[in-house]
Amino acid sequence: MIRSPHTLVDLDAKANIFFNDIKKELQLHRKLHAHPNDYLKPTMRYLELNLETIITGRPDILENEAAKNIQPLVEQAVIDFLLSNPSLKDKKGKDITDTKKREAYARNIIKSEITKIFNYDLDDDSFRDKDHGAVAYRHAKRLNTNTCPYCNGNFTFTIRNKRMKCRPQFDHFLNKDRYPYFALSFYNLIPSCALCNSGALKGRKLFSITTHLHPFIDDIEGLYEFRTSINAVDFLVNNEDFTLQLKPCQNVSKKERKKAMANIEVFGLQDRYGFHKDIAGDVLKKSYVYNKTAIENLFTSFKIGNHLIFKSESEVKELIMGNYLHPNNFHKRILSKLTKDIAEEFGLTI
Incomplete structure (x- = not known):
């Protein structure tokens, strides 16, 4: 865990540039606003009204948003979904009657709907792949991190020309399966090497600023x-x-x-x-x-x-x-x- 080359003030400025870029490229406001008036509408409305904070907020703000505001809305959406869908069936067409399985079904539906909007890697219009990866490459170039901040053992150059393309992977410090609405948050996209971001190491492990060092705000020097x-x-x-x-x-x-x-x-x-x-x-x-x-x-x-x-x-x-x-x-x-x-x-x- 090495020190970030950017101050927090610089990172905040880059976060604002990033926000304007993906807001335009991925049409986040439009997609949130266009969501149907259903069980998930209150959640989507909150995400729309607080989109700038969700995309640009520092790690402590993101975790606070999740705990105090967004997750309670998601929990209510689960309840509302189950009330409006009393009959649920599994892939084999059998009724789902177990309470925990019904809740898990609802959560997967909700996660899928949010993930479609905060689209990190679902399709060719995602952050990772839109315009042959141009959006992600712009972001990597702005961060200009030449070595992996997690290990300092591998280079993470960003190169994009006619002959070759390479850039760091982006690790989601806060797990994007648990927090799909943070899949495109600036402070949640950590440029890293393929090994550190692999399933063999970090993968989907749960991180928090209370349990782990965050590369943009912490470093291991002196520890x-x-x-x-x-x-x-x-x-x-x-x-x-x-x-x-x-x-x-x-x-x-x-x-x-x-x-x-x-x-x-x-x-x-x-x-x-x-x-x-x-x-x-x-x-x-x-x-x-x-x-x-x-x-x-x-x-x-x-x-x-x-x-x-x-x-x-x-x-x-x-x-x-x-x-x-x-x-x-x-x-x-x-x-x-x-x-x-x-x-x-x-x-x-x-």
């Missing part, structure tokens, strides 16, 4: 850090092996630590980063070889005329490590947090 727990002599001279681990930082609240660990476990970060011990080993060697004196010499020695080619010693350190060492830049290159943490463990800090 957990990569550590080898080996000294340079044992590794470089005695060739001892080490275990690369994510360890909790000091002075972290139990609540925040628990949320961070929830992300670590869901995305399998401990297991996945176990395959990057070679990179951690290289960072360890470089941290030992390029000590403070070596870095100072590199900084002051390389000039063009009377001008130093490096702007700072920090720039020298990042060149040596081949990666960014400041959390604000982690999104630009994969494995940057790993590189920074191990370099820091062995005394190379910026």
Whole structure:
């Protein structure tokens, strides 16, 4: 979980641009307004009147909307549907008499109706596929996130030209099956790699800002850090092996630590980063070889005329490590947090 490259103010501005884009492209207001005057009309009316909040609201606002306003309307719609449809039949034509099965039937009908409007991926007119994916690509390009914020282990470039197309997948932080009305919400569309968004990892798991870190508002920096727990002599001279681990930082609240660990476990970060011990080993060697004196010499020695080619010693350190060492830049290159943490463990800090 790395830091977002955008401030909340910037994200809010992008959310407004996004809202205007999909409102026009997907005709959300028109579809909500045109819904028949039936059991679901009060829900659709509320979604229509509060559409901007639903699309642009920050994560805490979305969760509050669901709990206090939208879900109660959905629950009433379930009751109204069952009252207006006393006779329900299953796929085999048999009457559905069990109360729980009748409620499940009603919920599936309601979810289907809402999903048709907040159409993420149902058909060629969906957010994902409209105009050969142009809407989704515009959104991905605006976010400009080059690495997956969940793992920082895979690139998520956005490229769309005559020769190739690629973009990040969009994970729904709040499960879109449970909250179909948030399927197109800006803060609910997290650009991520295919692995993190796969059924093997996050998939349809239930997330909340109370239980997990949200990539747009949280990051793992200061909560957990990569550590080898080996000294340079044992590794470089005695060739001892080490275990690369994510360890909790000091002075972290139990609540925040628990949320961070929830992300670590869901995305399998401990297991996945176990395959990057070679990179951690290289960072360890470089941290030992390029000590403070070596870095100072590199900084002051390389000039063009009377001008130093490096702007700072920090720039020298990042060149040596081949990666960014400041959390604000982690999104630009994969494995940057790993590189920074191990370099820091062995005394190379910026």
